[in-house]
Amino acid sequence: MGLSLGRSHPLVLLAEWYEKLFGRLSDHNLCVTDAMRKDLWVNFKIKAVTLYDKPASYFKETPLDLQHNLFMKLAKDYEPFKPRAASGSADRSAFTERDGTSGNVLKARARPALLISSTSWTEDEDFSVLLRALEDYERFIKEGAKLPALVCVITGKGPLKDYYNGLIQKLDFQHIQICTPWLEAEDYPLLLGSADLGVCLHKSSSGLDLPMKVVDMFGCCLPVCAIHFECLHELVKHNENGLIFRDSQELAKQLKMLFLDFPTLEGKLQSFRENLRASRQLRWDQSWDQTVLPLLGNKQ
Numbered sequence: 001m002g003l004s005l006g007r008s009h010p011l012v013l014l015a016e017w018y019e020k021l022f023g024r025l026s027d028h029n030l031c032v033t034d035a036m037r038k039d040l041w042v043n044f045k046i047k048a049v050t051l052y053d054k055p056a057s058y059f060k061e062t063p064l065d066l067q068h069n070l071f072m073k074l075a076k077d078y079e080p081f082k083p084r085a086a087s088g089s090a091d092r093s094a095f096t097e098r099d100g101t102s103g104n105v106l107k108a109r110a111r112p113a114l115l116i117s118s119t120s121w122t123e124d125e126d127f128s129v130l131l132r133a134l135e136d137y138e139r140f141i142k143e144g145a146k147l148p149a150l151v152c153v154i155t156g157k158g159p160l161k162d163y164y165n166g167l168i169q170k171l172d173f174q175h176i177q178i179c180t181p182w183l184e185a186e187d188y189p190l191l192l193g194s195a196d197l198g199v200c201l202h203k204s205s206s207g208l209d210l211p212m213k214v215v216d217m218f219g220c221c222l223p224v225c226a227i228h229f230e231c232l233h234e235l236v237k238h239n240e241n242g243l244i245f246r247d248s249q250e251l252a253k254q255l256k257m258l259f260l261d262f263p264t265l266e267g268k269l270q271s272f273r274e275n276l277r278a279s280r281q282l283r284w285d286q287s288w289d290q291t292v293l294p295l296l297g298n299k300q
Contacts, residue, residue: 020044028295035231036208051291052234053212054284055219062193062220068096068105070190080151080177083108094151095194112149112177113262115255116195116222118188118213121158125201129227129248130154131167134176136252141175148262150176153191155183193220197258197269198242199251200226210235214242218281223272225254239268241276 005012023029023040029048031037040046062070071093075081083092091098095111098104119125134152141147154164161180168178183191192198202211207230214235217224224242226232238244243258245251258269282290 020046030292032209033231033234035234036206039208049291049295052287053210053215054282054287055216057283057285059189059216059219060193060221062190064096064105064107066190067194068093068098070187070194071095073187074181078179078181080112080153080179084110084112084149107263110148111263112151113197113259114195115150115152115197115199116155116191116217117152117199117201118155119158119201120156121161121164123160124203124205127154127160127164127201128167129201129251130199131164131171132248133251133255134173134178135171136249137255138173138176140252140256145256146261147175147256147259150259152176152178153195154178154180155188155191157182189216189220192217192222195220195222196262197255198222198224200224203227203229204231207231218276219283221273221276223258223269223276225251225258227251241272241279 023044023046029040029046030051031040031048032051032053034050037048037050040048071081072091075093081094083094083097091100092108095108095114096105097108099106117127117130119127121127130152134150137147137150165180168180171178198214198217200211200214200217202213204210210231211226214224214226218235218241224236226236226242226244228244228246232244236242236244243254245254258267261267262269
């Protein structure tokens, strides 16, 4: 509200007074980061318990046969999901193919890497950072780096989508395809669970909350490159479950490092995924039961 109306607007001042007063009177308060918990105490003398956002149970790795079904569905409308070269098999996407004899789904040979980001296409996220990084990635390939072609999928709707689509159309890529679909609700977690790497350009306006899109990506065991802001380290552990960057050049270097010799099951990209699998992170209902229910029980 403060961003849209201004910090001195009467409604903003009323909301601040209201929250400060009743936050002190409540029996329990919840917040979504330790940074917010500390801020509430320092500035308002409000005690709170941190309840981190957690992914819903349907955010998980997508089995290969479901990946194939999704890619074949998207290939009907979006060129980057279609196979790169002519094939005798009609049951093939850019990433997967079904064996005509056994019926098993296999990863396509020489497949591109699948990079995904999601956005509401507002000024909060500067997607020119990603576009400049992709320009550097294209240059790395032309200079001889052993890197895969990329399919970059950016999902979502919002006021700046047409503006960024205009920028995308002006890019002259030979090894990168960019797609900006609007996905059906059930397809979004499936696509996250099928991707090779996530990118997050969200910057918290307060510096006190965390991007839900990264929470969902981690639920799918999808490593993430995320742009830096103050409390991001509470979610993204640099060099453990992903990487943190500050500008397009740093992101480009991270993409190069992560995709060298793709798709071998070695290197940092696979290591990050294994770390996410091993973390066995809580889901939303489990987190609520573990953190909130004891508070309610104590009150009773």
